[in-house]
Amino acid sequence: MANQSSSSSCPILCASFNQDHTCFAIGTRDGFRIFDTNSGRLCYQRFVGGFVIVEMLFSSSLLAIVGAGDKPSLSPRRLCLFNTTTSAALRELNFLTSILAVRMNRQRLVVILQDKAYIYELNSLKILETIDTVPNIKGICAFSTSLDACYLALPASTTKGSALLYNVMDRHLHCEIEAHRSPLVAMILSSNGMYIATASEQGTIIRVHLVSDATKLPDILAASSSSGSVHVFTLAHASQPRLKRSSSILGSIIPDAVSDVLDPAFHHVLHNVVPAGIKSYAVIRKVDNVTDSSTSELLACRAIMSVITYNGQFKEYNLSVDAHNDLTWSLGREFNLLTVTLDKAVIS
Ligand SMILES: *[C@@H]1O[C@H](CO)[C@@H](O)[C@H](O)[C@H]1NC(C)=O
Ligand SMILES: *[C@@H]1O[C@H](CO)[C@@H](O)[C@H](O)[C@H]1NC(C)=O
Ligand SMILES: *[C@@H]1O[C@H](CO)[C@@H](O)[C@H](O)[C@H]1NC(C)=O
DSSP states (O other): OOEEOSOTTSSEEEEEEOTTSSEEEEEESSOEEEEETTTOOEEEEEOSSOEEEEEEOTTSSEEEEEEOSSSGGGOTTEEEEEETTTTEEEEEEEOSSOOOEEEEOSSEEEEEOSSEEEEEETTTOOEEEEEEOSOOTTOOOEEOOOSSSOEEEEEOOSSSEEEEEEETTTTEEEEEEEEESSOEEEEEEOTTSSEEEEEETTOSOEEEEETTTOOBOOOEEEEEOTTSOEEEEEGGGTTOSSOOOGGGOEEEEOSSOOOOOSOGGGEEEETTSSOTTSOEEEEEEEEEEEEOTTTOOEEEEEEEEEEEETTTEEEEEEEEEETTOOEEEEEEEEEETTTOOOOHHHHO
16 A cells, blocks of 8 residues: 655655545655545644655554654664554564565554565564565565455566465465566555456556456556556456446556556546656545446446545546446546645644
């Protein structure tokens, strides 16, 4: 969920949605902020220094935060579990190298370093598993939060685009997916653990795989690119006249422009959705079916796509995909993440 910015000129260093997309957090050079996604309300802020990781556990008071290293108390090697109700640290975990990614669900905490992944029991912080990984200097990983299908995906190679999927609850290797010829740059698992989307260094193809049997299966997903466009792939419609599995629409990030996809008929480009050259993070956070009230036939699939751009904007788009696979979209709302002030009533 969290994505560290590669551009030091952006005011936002990291952005992540919580597991059910009801809230999101951003880390800046000054501190971190939490927003309610539906209302856009600023719920919490703290100005103590720069943060490169801010991960929430649903809408609870628990945060996992990692500093940007601007001062000794905010070491990038220290993970702090923080209580937003009391504004106090609960626990700290120190590592030998910088923490590159953190993921959580209600039972597990996953910490990614450049050559290791640690799986902890969340409540006790008892270490359950240490996984040695190939050098993973960008901390690429994907995590599904569902307790029934809780997977962690990690790169399996530095020369080709394969991933290893671990079953985090049962603690065993689930499968290896050979996704691309060149190394992976981004991965995302759907929250139900059914699908994984991958992008490689060549950056031109996003592949979606069914996790349960690791065969390639196209689906629907959205990805923002550095060219300023957002790409929406509605591949699920290709084989089915009816819209299916709309809940598996994925949001993801890729660093470079997408120029080639499996079938252009199912590739929708939303031009100028994000500023060109600025990192952004898109999620599909709400999907509804529109059905004919008399025949209950599925007419369209409506989705809300939320985008955080690292220059400080939040934008939300309404998408609609009809039965002919035609996509229409419009800007629902937008606001500046950095100028919003905390509602006095919330501070209490
Ligand atoms: C944070 O503090 C509040 C108030 O003491 C407490 O109710 C809550 O359980 C704490 N949260 C965590 C994650 O420990
Ligand atoms: C939308 O329709 C699909 C296919 O009929 C169904 O599987 C899915 O559960 C529906 N989603 C919602 C949110 O009703
Ligand atoms: C976008 O969708 C939301 C929720 O479905 C709706 O309230 C809003 O009016 C829509 N906005 C536009 C511009 O269509």
